[in-house]
Amino acid sequence: MDGPLREEKRARPEARKAPIFPSTGPSGHRQRMRWRVLQRGASSLADYEILEMLLFPGVPRRDTKPLAKALLNHFGSLAAVLGASEDALRAAGVGPANCKLLGLVPSIADRMGTPDSVCRTDIGSWDNLLAYCDTHYAGLPAGSLRVLFLDSRNQLLEDEAVPADGLTAESARGQMVSPALEKAQQDSPVRQAVAGILQRALALHASALITVRLAEPSFTPDRQMAADSLFVQALLKNAPLLTVELHDHLVLQNGAWRSFRLVGQDW
Known part of the structure; x- marks a missing residue:
């Protein structure tokens, strides 16, 4: 049948080749979060989203949002999560790699808060x-x-x-x-x-x-x-x-x- 309906049926398969979201899995979600950080800065993220991104390296193929929210519920705040001991993080379900990574954050913050070494004048001659x-x-x-x-x-x-x-x-x-x-x-x-x-x-x-x-x-x-x-x-x-x-x-x-x-x- 040659009519408008026939032309519409022919167009439908072409439309299905361009999905609304490039990916519906964790990788697409991570890409969108990275885009937000690049475009708007880390201040645009909620605490659980910051924690999500910190968990990315240790959980490469799984959604980290449930774990991030569970950690915030367990410890009470993002600062408390980052300040928790490795044993406490392991007990809350965090893997070994992420325990090491989260433990680095307070040390990095302390280092950034320390003034750079002062360049002093040498009076040795x-x-x-x-x-x-x-x-x-x-x-x-x-x-x-x-x-x-x-x-x-x-x-x-x-x-x-x-x-x-x-x-x-x-x-x-x-x-x-x-x-x-x-x-x-x-x-x-x-x-x-x-x-x-x-x-x-x-x-x-x-x-x-x-x-x-x-x-x-x-x-x-x-x-x-x-x-x-x-x-x-x-x-x-x-x-x-x-x-x-x-x-x-x-x-x-x-x-x-x-x-x-x-x-x-x-x-």
Whole structure:
């Protein structure tokens, strides 16, 4: 019979070749979920759907939705599922491979929440130390006293100013000190400054120190070294008691420098 009905019957087999869904099995469902994540982000997924996707690798040919919902019912929340022990997950029906995978998620989250390692300045050579001083101290006022706190690899933890009260060039000229005067200086600004530096070193877990003085214009570097002698000696005496090493005391002035350690002055 040649009519519209005949033409319609001929068209039906062609229509059946294009199903509504590419797949009705688990693989099609997984493909659609992946598409959602790619198009809308993981925030578009419900908790059970996130858990479904986490279970995909360990359950390659089976729908993971029933297990995901059962786990949420059993443990109460997604966080509780991810924080559960391997034994608890196995008892709830999770296979060995997925137990290992789910156990990785909290560790990954902790790692992502940890700040990246800080890239610290290496002060382990004279060239590095002097280059650092040239770069960072060019604009500081004369008379400034800095302390570099270093770790066990001579990498810079902090660079901080030492309060100038009582530690200026005029207040300590490195003269011979009598025992009575030395005892009287126990409460002096020098002692207080040393105590503050060492307390800060403990707080930073510093292994070593370098102190740097920018010499006064009216002082030669050598005279400035003599003026700082009491301060340096107090650090040398007390730092080892806290397992902190004083590497050196440096005096800088207009590109010239002096080192207590190299000069050997009371070191």
